[in-house]
Amino acid sequence: MGSATTQALAASAEALTTATVTLDTARELFAAARAAGGSAALSGALADQSADPAARQALVGRVFGALSPEALNLLGTIAAQRWSSADDLVDGIETLAIRAVAKADQAGVEGELFQVIRIIAENPELELSLGSRLGEPSKKSELLEKILGSSVSAGTLLIAGSIAEQPRGRRVRAALQDAIQVVAAQRGRGVATVHTATALTDAQRQRLADSLSRTYGTAVSINEVIDRSIVGGIRVQIADDVIDGSISTRLTDLRSRLAG
Template identity: 60%
Template sequence: MGSATTQALAASTQALAAASGVSIDTARELFAAARAVGDSSQLSGALADPAAARAARQNVVAAVFGGFSPSTQSVLKTVVAERWSSAADLVDGIEELAIRATAIAEPASDLEGELFGFSRVIAANPELELALGSRLGDEDAKGALVEKLLAGGAGAGTTLIVSSLVRRPRERRVRQLLTRATNIVSSQRGRVVATVHSATPLSDAQRTRLSSALSSRYDGEVSLNVVIDPAVVGGLRVQIADDVIDGSIAARLADLRQKLAG
């Protein structure tokens, strides 16, 4: 991510946080805007062109997205007033704002847990991942399939995020999309996500102790996503972003084998 995009995204995120009346409809409109901008090289080029006057770029927003709510239009005008490193970064930025808007609109929902749960379903079904990630599939059909799969098992926010992302994967794997969305939601809620691999399910007490220990180590609230993985044999393997804490028996055995062979 270029420095221009980093600054633009920070300013756009602040604009979203300051917007009034952010709702699930706001998120839906922002996802629609991301798709529209991503689908049109002419539109994305016009909105991301640093040589064009800010007012001109904002006028394009008013002309193209005039049917959106005033709140969404205000956020989009802030977005295009910023300087982005590329048109692709602009599309990514609007998509991120849509995910953040979903988290704002549904503060009590378990978005991270539901997104993680669906990612495990995808991991266990390669054919499903291929179908949802294919460039050849009909976007509405993929969105409808997600809505059917999540019906009764996830809230409106999770369904909106997943169905919107699979409609426009843009060369990204579905699990990559879900991981990114989970991290964005956690960031919006002021916490980080730890993926924990364990041979057996963790008790509530174990979850509490682990979450507390990690929160102290990372100086903030940590949300746990637990993967049952017999390959770890015993102990735990914890990953937070690029940090890996591997206390599994499998890791110790591998280290021992390496030393014996060495």
């Protein structure tokens, strides 16, 4: 990610703090991301650093004039920024849409998205269908809605379905994992994925969350994965950091030392 994109993402997130958004606003932003992602000419024009920012904002008005004032204002902010590439601009619109879902009081979205990832991982045929380039993109979101039903919130369905419709070369599970981080960032939290051989007790989960919060200086949510292969102990991943205290890793290290 280039420095221009980093600054543009920060400016877009800042614009969201003073905006009044709903799930409908987020839905419009996702639609704008699909439109820009599906047109190299449009995304290129919106990300053209040689064009005057006011001209790029005017283009937003011409192309997306039917959207709500809130969505138009946010898209105008995005268009006024300097982006390292047209692809980064499309990513920026999607990121802002995900943040809008988080701001629209959709409690529990991080945990629900994590469950969606687990459902996809445990169903190879579903993952194959979502990753296929064949068929109508809208059918993918309809498939997820049919499978998930009322077990997740409307915000989670919106994020998961929108990503499935426009993965842009990404694996859906990886894109959903990124979405979890965006939702957590919008709420000023971190997210840790914890692999453990047996389920943590509530007390253990709270102690781990408290410890990670002290270490990283921010509140941390725990997503738990039961993984019998690690034998015992836990493996924690938070952002790019991995803390591996699993017995299986210790045994592997021991075997390596003995073999060496």
